[in-house]
Amino acid sequence: MRVFNFSAGPAALPEEVLRQAADEMLDWRGSGMSVMEMSHRGKEFISIHEEALADLRDLLDVPASHRILFLQGGGLGENAIVPMNLLGTKETADFVLTGSWSQKTFKEAHKYCAPHLAASGQTADGFTRSPARAEWQLSDDPAYVHLCTNETIHGVETFDIPDLGDIPLVADVSSHILSRPLDVAKFGAIYGGAQKNIGMAGVTVVIVREDLLDRALPICPSAFEWKTVAENNSMYNTPPTYAIYIAGLVFKWLKKLGGLKAIEARNIEKSKLLYSAIDSSAFYVNKVERASRSRMNVPFFLADESRNEDFLAGAKARGLLQLKGHKSVGGMRASIYNAVPLEGVKALVEYMKEFEQRQA
Amino acid sequence: MRVFNFSAGPAALPEEVLRQAADEMLDWRGSGMSVMEMSHRGKEFISIHEEALADLRDLLDVPASHRILFLQGGGLGENAIVPMNLLGTKETADFVLTGSWSQKTFKEAHKYCAPHLAASGQTADGFTRSPARAEWQLSDDPAYVHLCTNETIHGVETFDIPDLGDIPLVADVSSHILSRPLDVAKFGAIYGGAQKNIGMAGVTVVIVREDLLDRALPICPSAFEWKTVAENNSMYNTPPTYAIYIAGLVFKWLKKLGGLKAIEARNIEKSKLLYSAIDSSAFYVNKVERASRSRMNVPFFLADESRNEDFLAGAKARGLLQLKGHKSVGGMRASIYNAVPLEGVKALVEYMKEFEQRQA
Known part of the structure; x- marks a missing residue:
């Protein structure tokens, strides 16, 4: 018997996605192989990958200015990967805190810069609100402003996404991506682990404005350097192929739902x-x-x-x-x-x- | 019809592993959930994780001095993660080149230290041999010596593993781990992407001697800092749960084979x-x-x-x-x-x- 699963992540998946994955496990569409067994450079997997990218672009209405990347390491990995990719020559980035996840993001940033706390939604009852743009006190010249638009632990979601003009807005969207339309054009970058609304744990979606791809620090690992990943269409290293396949099935399910x-x-x-x-x-x-x-x-x-x-x-x-x-x-x-x-x-x-x- | 799949990776998986994964896809052992849907902190997944760790330790006869970690990012990710974890206060590490993969490892190390080329198996015919220990010219005080014990592209395998005494030997074992017994005690650390002999792409196995866990550089991302990963039993960030499950099924298959x-x-x-x-x-x-x-x-x-x-x-x-x-x-x-x-x-x-x- 299937249960109702309220896990915060890894979390429930659509039953029809699981059924299709089970049906195709030994032989994906006459290829004689499981998706797990396919070379990531073979035409079968490339078709799966391209279709997942196209469907995600379509669902989120990602503008042509932005690239979609599949990485590994989840949201916590991105806490280091984002500053290593976006600090460039700047010495600070700004952080809006709305819960435990953005707190961790702020803390990790200290490894790479002198981060600035721009606003916090912490009250006597813990994290209970997302501070409005008018409350954000930005520093003079931040490399970017970071926000977690849905805090999984505290249940705080940000619905009004401000337009910061020239300052790139970066968001951890892990736990609400694909739950509603999002104006991706307002963001320099968004990222999210897949294990809530996208699919299974093990793939991280990064959507980044292409003109921001030249700001990586020299210490940024090649496998996590967005420019390298983008130039290699997410195949600089072997991508988590099966996780991308499952994400693709979820994207199809969402499109079918409307x-x-x-x-x-x-x-x-x-x-x-x-x-x-x-x-x-x-x-x-x-x-x-x-x-x-x-x-x-x-x-x-x-x-x-x-x-x-x-x-x-x-x-x-x-x-x-x-x-x-x-x-x-x-x-x-x-x-x-x-x-x-x-x-x-x-x-x-x-x-x-x-x-x-x-x-x- | 199932084919014979000679892919270099992602690669063929045992058919009975795929059958079991398909059978359990919608309901893992009466839990009402797919393994993909389980919280990594719930008792069901913890049992899967612990069993995979125990079976791998048993198969490879991993000594008590060494920890087994599950990470993300594959071998290319480890090319940066290894120096960030092992350089400590030293300024160099030594590299034995036996093919394209160790060449990439050597190149990436330049981001973090002044790497030293200790030996190369390159000949007029390309990479055709693994230089013996007697040919290695080590530097005075390397943080570690790196070797790729099986070069997937050139087909060069290293069968004689030297004992380097106090100098940690580190090996990329991605493409032959579990193909034969290996004396893990001789290594400071070994690592490998799963997509050859372990399971599906998206999980990296790292086996590291516990006393080497205090050498990370301050810039090492927390999600890839072996000490942090070890202290959290590979759950500092959400692990690639399904990839660990598939690896566990492969470990059982290997044990059953003897x-x-x-x-x-x-x-x-x-x-x-x-x-x-x-x-x-x-x-x-x-x-x-x-x-x-x-x-x-x-x-x-x-x-x-x-x-x-x-x-x-x-x-x-x-x-x-x-x-x-x-x-x-x-x-x-x-x-x-x-x-x-x-x-x-x-x-x-x-x-x-x-x-x-x-x-x-």
Whole structure:
């Protein structure tokens, strides 16, 4: 029996993607090979790779000014890879902090420059908001401004993306990429690990404005130098071929559903349902400012935290899995990525109501 | 129809591994989830990870002094990651060149130190031999000595591994790891991309002596700092979970076959058969010194190179795929990794004889 999987990542995948992957495992379309067995330079895999690139460009409406790269190392890897690629001759970059992930990004940047804290959404309740552009205090000459547009752990999403003019805006979009349309033209670069909305862990998508490809530090490893990766069409080193294949299947699934506007509508419906259930009850609480509430990651607390283990055990018994909150925050967290169906959220909300009634 | 796949990597995988992966794709052992969908911190994936580590330690007889890490970025990534982790306060490292891969390793090291060329196997015929220890001219105080123990492109394998005493020996073992027993204790570190004998592209195995974990440069990205990776049991960042799962299935397959001594016997038989066919004919030639001939990658040339395309087309028609030599070398190359069965080599040898007779 398939469960409803609320994992923050690696996370649920569309069942039809998994079925197709299983069906094609031993023989991809008459090639006599699994996709895992194909040379990355053979015509079979090149067709898979090109189609994934084209579908992602189409879905996100990536402008011609931007290149799409497939790398390895995930978001945490990019915390070093971004400064090594974008600092050029500048001595600082600016950081907007909205949660644990952007905190880590800020910390790692100290290895390569003197980073500047431009704004923080930290309050007495932890990270609960995304500071508006008017609150950002930029330094005089930053190489770029970094933002994490969806904080997986704290459930803080940034909906208003400012236009910074000549200063490249760089965003970690790992946990909400492809959940809604995004104006990629506003960014110098965006990056994201695949293990939330794109596919399986092991491939990192980087979308970077082509004119920024000449700013790498000499110490940047060739395998992670975006210019080298771009010049070799993501094949400077052997790419994570199977992860790219799975991502391609997910892109096709999204296109069939109607693209990002259609999935956004579904995600709005799902997240509204869950936040309404939380807000309409005194037993559950979410501390994030309404305007910054993530549609992907919904952390919540039980009024009586001594019931946490019971809550999780009861959920598991109904096939509602991986609802435990991140250890740094506690409580619960429901990650409701693209592949989590509305039925899953309905089942969760129903369970939450029943669990609350049982406490009375 | 499944083919015989002689790709240099990504390469053939054992059919029973692929069958099991397909069978478990939607529901891993009653968990209701695909392995791709599991949180890397959940008990299901932790059990997969721990079993893969234990099986690899068992297969390679890795001593307790050494840690096994799973990283991302492949061999080319490690070309930067190794010096960033091992240079410490030293200004140089030594390099033994045996082919294109060690050449790239040597070149990348210039980003981080003043590397020293200790020996080269380059001759008038290209890279055709692995220089013996007596030929290595080490510098006074190298941080480590680097060697590529199997050169995928040139088909040069190193069978005698010297003991360098206090100087850490570091080897890129990407294309022959698990093809035969290896005395890991002789090495400070070995590393390899998975896409030859371990599994699918996207995970890099690093085995490093624990006392070498305190030598990282301050610029080393946290996600690639071996100490950080070791302290977090390869979960500092989200590991490539599915690639680790597939590697684990391959480890089980190898253990069932009888381990590395058993697979070595098979590999000796396969490679002898192919080299004999080449040596017993005037129509085919392999230029590598006999003592350095790789059991994994067998490059060969047709006496009449104008027949190359015919040879490849005829091979393909029989389901013998990916035999074209690397573009930097030309000719043909049969990669006969662990998962290529003896029947595949027999079919190739038979075809080679027929093709030769047709030319007469």
